[in-house]
Amino acid sequence: MRPNPRALYQLTKPGVTYGNLITTVAGYLFAANGHIEWGTFIALTVGTWAVIASACVTNNYLDQDIDHIMERTKTRPLITGDVTSTQAIAFGALLGVTGTLLLALYTSWWVVGVGIFGWIVYVWLYGALGKRRSVHGTLIGAVSGAAPILAGYVAVYPGLDWVGLALFGVIFFWQMPEFYAISIFRRAEYQKANVPVSSVVRGVPDTTRHIVAYALLTVVVTLSLGLSPLTSWTMWLVLGAVSARWLQIVFRGLSTKNAERWARQEFHFALIFLVVFCVVISLNPYLR
Template sequence: MDSRWYGRRTDCCSFSLFLTYEHVLRRALERYRIPIHLVDYRHCCDWLTVDYVQPEHQYDDGLRVVAMIKQYLQVTKPGIIFGNLISVIGGFLLASKGEIDYPLFFATLLGVSLVVASGCVFNNYIDRDIDRIMERTKNRPLVQGLIDPQISLIYASVLGIAGVVLLYVAANPLAMFIAVFGFIIYVGVYSLYMKRKSVYGTLIGSLSGSAPPVIGYCAVSGEFDAGAAILLLIFSLWQMPHSYAIAIFRFKDYQAANIPVLPVIKGISVAKRHIILYILAFMIATLMLTLVGYAGYKYLIVASAVSIWWLGMALSGYKATNDKVWARKLFIFSIIAITSLSVMMSVDPTSSTETVLAYLR
C-alpha cells in the first residue's frame, strides 16, 4: 500500500470508504490471479474512478456546513426562543379554553419563534462591542468574526419579516401588531439605547418580554381584553426580579461593560429591595387571572404556592453570605415559577362565571 496512506489523518468516513474499495479490488485481483503485492493502491483507486483523498475533503466540508448552521442557530438564542414559546402556549391555551385550533396554534408558535429569533440576531449585532468585554458573551459568533455582520442583518431581517407576515396571515392583525410592538421595544428602544444609557432599561425591556403570551392569547381571542392586560402585567413584573438576579450574579460582567443595571448603579442592597417589591406585585397580578375569571382554582393554588416560595427566597437574600450564589438560585427559581404558571393557565382555564367575584356577587 502507498505509504502516504499512513501519514494522512484517518477519519471514520474516509477509512471505511477505502476499506470498501479495497475489498472490491481484492476480489477482482483474486479472480484474475494478479499478485496483490504488485499493485499500487493509488492506481487502483484511479482504476475504480475514486480519488482516495476526496472522501476526507468531503467529510471536512460537511463539518464546516454543520458548524455554520450551528453558528447561525446560536445567534438566534434558542434558549430564549424556547422560554418565550412556553409563555406563548400558556396565553394561547388560556384563551382557547379547551377548544384548540391546531393549525392556528402551530402557526402562532412558528411566527413568534421567527420574530423572537430576529430580535435576538439584531441584539447580537448591536451588542458586539460590549459582548466582547463580558465573560459569558465573548465567544458569540459575531464577536468571534464567524458570521459577517452585514449577513447577520440580512438574516435577522428575513426572519423578522417572515414571522410578521405569518402572524398577519395565519393569526390576525392584532397578534401581528403586538409582535411588532415587542420587537420595536426590544431592538429599537432597549438594545439600541436604554440598555446602555439608563438604569430603567430593564423596566422598558420587560415590556418586550411580556409580549409573547399576549400574542398567543390575542391570536385566539382577536381582542385585547382584561385577560390580555393581566398577562402583560404578570410577565412584565416577572421580568424585573428575574433580570435583577442575573445582574447580581453577573455583576462583574455588567460593571466591566459599563451597563447601567440597578445592582451596578444603586447597589445590590437596593436591588434586593426592588426584587421583593416586584415579587409582591407579581403575586397580586397572578391572582387576578382567577379573580377576574380567566383561570381556575388549580391555577390559583399553584400560583400562590410558587409566588410565596419565590418571595421567601427573595427575603432570604438579606441573610445571604454569598450574593452571587443566592442570586443564581433566585434566577433559576424564577424560570421554574413562570413555567409553572404557563403550564397551569394552559390546563386550567375557566369561564368568566366561575370566579371568586361572581360568588361574592
Template structure:
C-alpha cells in the same frame, strides 16, 4: 455553518418565550384549540423573537466582547459578518410577521411588532446602555409573547391580555436583576446601566422583594377575574409566595451570587408552572 446561524438567534431565549406564548394561547382558546393556529402562532412569534435576538447580537457585539459569558458569541469572534447578521435578522422578522399575518390576525401582528420594536430599537439601542430604567423597558418586550398567544386565539386585547402583560412584566424584573447580580462583574466591566451596577446590590434586593410581591398579587388576578380555576390559584399563588420568601432571604444572604442564582433558577421554574396552569386550569 448551521450551528452559527442557530446560536446567533439565542435559542434558549426563544424556548423560554415560546412556553409563555403557549400559555397565553391556551388561556385565550379556553379549551377549544385549533392546533394549526397554535402551531403557526408558535412558529411565527419564534421567528420574530429570533429576529430580535440576532439584531440584539449585532448591536451588542462591542459590549459582548468585554463580558466573559458573551465573548465567544458568533459575531464577537467574527464567525459571521455584521451585514450577514442584519440580512438574516430581517429575513427572520419578515417570515415570522408574514406567517402571523397569514394565519392569525392583524392584532397579533401589531402586538408582535411592537414587542420587536421595543426590544431592538428602544431597549437594545438606547435604554440598556444609557438608563437605569433599561430593565423596565426590556420587561415590556419580554411580556409581549404570551399576549401574542392570547391575541392569536381571541383576536382581542382585553382584560385577560392586560393581566398577562402585567404578570410577565413584573416577573421580568427580579428575573433580570438576579442575572445582573450573579454576573455583576460582566455588567460592571461593560458599563451597563442596570440597577445593581448603579445603585448597588442592597437597593436591588429591596426592589426584587417589591416586584415578587407585586407578581404574587398579579397572578391571583387570573382567578379573581374568572380566567382560571382554584387549582391554578393554589399552585401558582403558592409558588409565587415561595418566590417572595426566597427574595426576602436575600436580605440576610451571605453569598449574594449563590442567592441570585437561586432566584434566577426559581424564576424559570415559576414561569413554567404559571404557563402550564394557564393551560390546565383555564375556565371554559
C-alpha cells in the same frame, strides 16, 4: 464566506427565543380554554418564533461592542467571526419578514401589532438605547419580554381586556427580579462593559429591595387571575403555592450575608415559577 448554519442558529439565542415562545403557547392555550384552532396555533407558534428570533439576531448585531468584553458573551458567533455582520443582518431581516407574514396571513392584526411592537421595543428602545444609557433599561426590555404571552392571548381574543393585560403584567413584573438577580451575580462583568444595570448604579442592597417589590407585584397580578371565569381553583391554588415558596426565597435577600449566592437561588427559583405558571395556565381547562 459561506454562512455557518449552526452559528446562525446560535444567533437566535435559542434559550431566550424558546423561553419567550413558551409564554406565547401558554397565553394561547389559556385563552382557548380547550378549543384549539390548530391552523392558527401552528402559525402563531412558528410566526412568533421567527419574529422573536429576528429580534435576537438583530440584538446580537447591535451588542458586538459589549459582547467582546463580557466573559459569557465572548463566544457568540459574531465575536468569533463564524458569522459576518452582513449575514446577521440578512438573516434577521429574513426571519422578521417571514414571521410577520405568517402572523398576518393566519392569525390576526392584533397578533401582528403585538409582535412588531415587541420587536421594536427589544431591538431599538432596549438594545440600541436603554440598555446602554439608563438603569431603567431592564424595565424597557421587560415590556418586550411580556409581549409574547399577550400575542398568544389576543390570537384568541382580539383586543385588550383585563385578563390579557394581567398575563402581560405577570411576565413583565416577573422579569425584574429575574434580571436584577443576574445583575447582582454578574455585577463585575457589567461594570467592566460599562452597562448601567441596577446593581452597578444603585448598589446591591437597593437592587435587592427592588427584587422584593417586583416579586410581590408579580404574585399579586398572578393571583388576580383567579377573578377570571377562565381560571380553575386548581390552577389558582397551584400558583398560590409556588408563589408562596418564591416569596420565601425572595425575602431572604433582605438579610442575607452572601448576596451573590442568594441572587443565584432567587434566579433559579424564579425560572421554576415561570415554568409552573406556563404549564398550569396551559392545562387550566383540564384542571376543573
